[in-house]
Amino acid sequence: MADEIMLLDWWSSMFGMRVRIALVEKGLKYESREEDLNNKSPLLLEMNPVHTKIPVLIHNGKPICESPIIVEYIDEVWKDKSPLLPTDPYQRAHARFWADYIDNKIFQLGGKIWTRKGEDQEAAKKELMECLKILEGELGEKPFFGGENFGFVDVSLVTFSCWFYAYESFGNFSIEAECPKLIAWTKRCLQKSSVSSSLPDPLKIHDFVVQLRKKFGIE
């Protein structure tokens, strides 16, 4: 029986992008449904009643929620192609640690940069740069966080790269100036079709943030 795969998504979500990348890496056909986050569909409410958030992967009618969980699920079910997690338990634990670190830090800090002003914004900028420097240190001289191959941590972090331009514009700073190796890594990732086809244009994200700031009265 052919697998039925549906993804409930939202174009600018870094979390949705992670799932898109994983699905393309595995060469999977799927139906993508763009949710209206101001008017959530009955399907989304049914499939993710606890959080009512995207992304949700629906595989043969069964929902899987939370992007790192979805990516691991995809990696486990379609394990024969493009493995995202290593096989060694220690390296797997290492990858899960860094994915968790990314999830605890980047989204909240990035969000503060474009929603706050003054001291709050400065503090968020400083902390974001510290986190990115730590991540750059973890990358080291490897081509990818996964080593020679693009992997779970790469998937977790690269989707924020299309938001960097927006963070930099509204925060008035340059990520490349302080983390050149990290930016080089994002360009390396974008050479992969799974990444380039899953990430929107950073300018589009920037314009979207302009609209959000108007909507929330941030200036």
Place this chain on the structure above:
Amino acid sequence: MAGSEVKVLGTWASPFALRVHIALGIKSVKYEWVEENLEAKSQLLLESNPINKQVPVLIHHHKPICESLAILQYIDEAWPSAPSILPSDPYHRAVARFWAAYIDHKWFTWLKGVASAEGAEAKKAALDRVREGLVVVEEAFGKCSKGKDFFSGDRIGYLDIVLGCFLGWLYVAEKRNDVKLLDEEKMPGLAAWAIKFCLDGAVKDVMPDKDELLDYANMVFQAMAKAKLNAPPNY
């Protein structure tokens, strides 16, 4: 295998460190427990977990593993012989991971929120949220356990460990606020599960005594309140 090959850096009161105790017990792994002093962290802890500097840390063959959920999965993978901690089916694993994330990121945040809530109204709202969260988890328990004793079925597993480690602190919140949170009427499944969990062979000898935990919590909160009173005003 020699016990010194497996080391756990933890504290007796940490629910996250308790998870590691239980998981190693399930796998019958011998280990050395290092009781950390969080006011004076050991060099080993700072070197093993330079990013978060927190317990627990599992050190296996001199390699550190951090973050309790990553540690639980590591234990299951590094000692793959039965009994297993995570389900074998990918979908059931995803469901277990989902509820673990809910318990850690939502429910436990609400439980901590009870201690930091100021004023009767805020306290009541915080306690209500903890209870509501338990009602949600009660429903999850029904679906996961399918009528058996534990989230994982006949024996304790990932989700049992993830939630079970908080039972002591839940008791602390109940006693300090003179309320019932794990209510036998509203959450009959969880109430019965909690009793069986605490009696499990891998749990009963490592779970801290709940009244000792209460005394410890009272001491910590008293010290915090005193520090707050004595702290210079925040201009």
